[in-house]
Amino acid sequence: MDTIVNPIVERSLDEIKFWSRIMKEHALFLSLGFTFEQQQLIDEAQQFITIFERIEERLSRFSINTDLRQIQAFNYEVYQAAAAIWAYKRKVLGLILRCEIRTNNFPLLVDHISREAAYFANRLRELNEGVLAPRPEAIIEENVFFLRIMADHAKFIGHLLDPSERKLVEQAREFSHDFDQLLFQAVDLDSMRPQSETGPLLSQFLNQNKVSVASLRDFKKTARELIEACRIKSNIHPLLADHTFREAERFLEIIDLFEASLMNNNLNTSIQINH
Template identity: 85%
Template sequence: MSNPIVERSLDEIRFWSRIMKEHALFLSLGFTYEQTQLIAEAKQFITLFERIEEKLARFNVNSDLQRVKSFNNEVYQAAVAIWGYKRKVLGLTLRCEIRSNNYPLLVDHISREAAYFANRLRDLNEGKLAPEPDTIIQENLFFLRIMADHAKFIGHLLDPSERKLVDQARDFSHDFDQLVFQAIDLDSMRPQSETVPLMDQFLDQNRVSVVSLRDFKKTARELIEACRIKSNIHPLLADHTFREAERFLEIIDLFDSHLSGGR
């Protein structure tokens, strides 16, 4: 029988290693031609996470727990390293030491995802699998902010002539900003003895909004791939944001299942 820590570890690495590799690609495409050192570093991270994906193929849900924990440690170091690189790029950008096509918020956004990935691996190696109510709120807050950022990026990368899509992206940005504030309020006021009804409502509201944004991203991805809308959005970036919305929905279902089991 498979170990749940093994199963979850491999799932996290499978999803987030691909995300990290794509982050490095997007950063490299956003640098200007003279920023050769930063481009070279980004390419090194692409290679690093490709190797991790190759190693991942040697594991399965029945793999030895200690072997998987050792792999988690290896991937953790890679996640911390790319987090450091992203924060370095952000610092250079905010100090105006470099000019690139990578928005500061985008660089901050992808560094938050690297930190999340590293923390998940650390928690799994410490045996932390089942979420607590505090964890549910904080993890949803993390993903709600990610979704709000995505809407902002889409709106800014669409051609201004795509007025209807720009308006839709702006509306999604506003909606998710409100959900972020709602999550912060819930985290502050949540009575310990009444977590389940509040959490049920919280997760249901998030699910409805994420499904709408996921469908918007799916449509945008298909239009971009078919060259039917004008934008600076790379087709892989459109697919990337769609996959992250799908991931959030999986996590909402995971938390919902955990709460149901605790009733």
């Protein structure tokens, strides 16, 4: 007899696996951007690397057949770690904006990674509340979040490439512009609710985003390969190139989940109408 898998357990493990690695890498990137006199901030970043490495190690002990209560307890522990690194990132951002420290970390990058920490913490909280799939209105909000992330990535890539890499810099700027426009479009669609919550508009919106994200994902993949082969000039760490590529892949997976959720909602609506 097949064991019934609790979708909350399965989704929780997937979120923690993906985002804990992201949080660990954020701490590494911050530490690499600090100057030698900012040792305390470097030490704090190293502590977060250790925290999320331990979370990854503990994660390997769980499976999709683990009891829900155990997963909820683990979710809460990881939630606390995500909230703590969010607070650390916001502290660093405040120090930069008040000109109390000078680092090689862009203020927008620190804000960017703090938004991702908040997103991770919020997902864990939602899962512990039993929220698996977003409602239609939340689909737009989550796309706003990820479209902004993708737009930021394009900006970072453009700024970290050597100016002599003119063609790649121009491509990054074009992606930045395209995703800014998609973001504005998503904000407009969000303000048109509830009329936009169902029907073809939302499906068209997701499909358009999928095409653009896939194109950016391919650009990031090419850039990652060129950086790893030392074939382009940049200040981009190879791990950072891979990091942004994985986040684009994640967004595509989430769009697929949204499309499946919309399809199920439309099917259920059709069945109700027919009855």
